[in-house]
Amino acid sequence: MTQTAAAATSQEPIRSGLRAWDWPTIGLFGLCIWVLIGGVLMWEVFAALAFCMVVLALVLHSSLSHEVLHGHPFPSERAGTALALIQPGLAIPYLRFKRQHLAHHMDANLTDPYDDPESNYMDPAVWARLRPWQQAVLRFNNTLLGRMVVGPVVAQWAFMRGDWQAVRAGDRQVLGDWLAHVPGVVLVLWLVALSPMSMPVYLAACYAALSILKIRTFIEHRAHEHSAARTVIVEDRGLLAFLFLNNSLHVVHHVHPKVSWYRLPALYRSQRARFIRRNRAYVYRSYAQVFRAHFLKAKDPVPHPLWQEHAD
Secondary structure, eight states: OOHHHHHHHHHSOOOOGGGGSOHHHHHHHHHHHHHHHHHHHTTTTSHHHHHHHHHHHHHHHHHHHHHHHTTOSOSOHHHHHHHHSSOTTOSSOHHHHHHHHHHHTOGGGTTOTTTOTTOOOBOHHHHHHSOHHHHHHHHHHTSHHHHHHTHHHHHHHHHHHHHHHHHHTTOHHHHHHHHHHHHHHHHHHHHHHHSSSOHHHHHHHHHHHHHHHHHHHHHSBOOOSSGGGGBOEEOOOSHHHHHTTTTTSHHHHHHSTTSOGGGHHHHHHHTHHHHHHHTTTOEESOHHHHHHHHSSSOSSOSBOTTHHHHHO
C-alpha cells in the first residue's frame, strides 16, 4: 500500500453498528429469498416462470454466499455464517465452501491439482491411470457443454469422495462442516415437501443452478507459468454477470477480495489497462464469446499442461 493510500485509509471513520452493514448486499439477499419462495409457491399457476425464478434465485444465492465468506454483509463472521449456513441449493455445505475457497485464494497455487481445491486440472500421472471411459467423461467435461451437462455430477462426486476420505482419516473439521449442513438441508426439503412444487422439480432446479454456475467456474482460471496470468476477465454486463455478482471480473476479485460486488465494475474501469497487463490479456468481452469459443471445444487439457514444470 502506498503512503497516500495508507493515509486515506487511516482517515476513514471507523464504522460500527448498522452503519458497518453492507446494505446493498443485505437488500439483494432479501430479494433473492423472496424470488425463491415466490417461485416455489407459484409452481402450480405459472410453472415455467416459477422454475426459472427458482433456478435464478439459487444461482444468485450461491453468489451471495461467496460474498458472505469474504466478509459481507456483516463485520461479524458469526453473523455471516448464520446468514449463509442454510444453503437452498443443497449440494455444498457453506463451511466447506468457505474453507476451500479461501484456500483457493492463495494465488501462487492457482490451478495446482493438489494445493488449489478448486482446480479442474489433474496430475498427468493420475490421468494416465484412468480408464478410457473416465478420460472420455473428463474430456467432455472440459467443454462448456460438458461442464454444464455432466459438470455438476463430476464435481460433486469428486468433492464428496474427497471429503469422505478425509472423514474416514479422522478429519473432524470436515465432518463438523457436513453435520452443520444437514439441518439446513432437512429444513429446505421439508418446506419444499409442504409447497406446491414437487421434490423432483426442485432438485432439477438445483441441478440447473449448478449448471449455470459452471459457466463462471469453467473460464475463471487457466494454466500459466505466471500466477498473475491465471485469472480471467470477462467484461460482460448482462444477466450472467449480475447473477455472478461481477465475479466475472475475476482478476479484480482476486486482487481485491474484500471489495463488495457492486464496486468491482468501477474499480475495473478505473484500472482496466493495469488489470489486463497483470493477467497477460486473458480477457473475454462477454459470455457469448465464451460460448462461441468453448461450447464444443475444450479450453484446456485435463492433465495439467505445466505440471512437470511445477514439479521441478
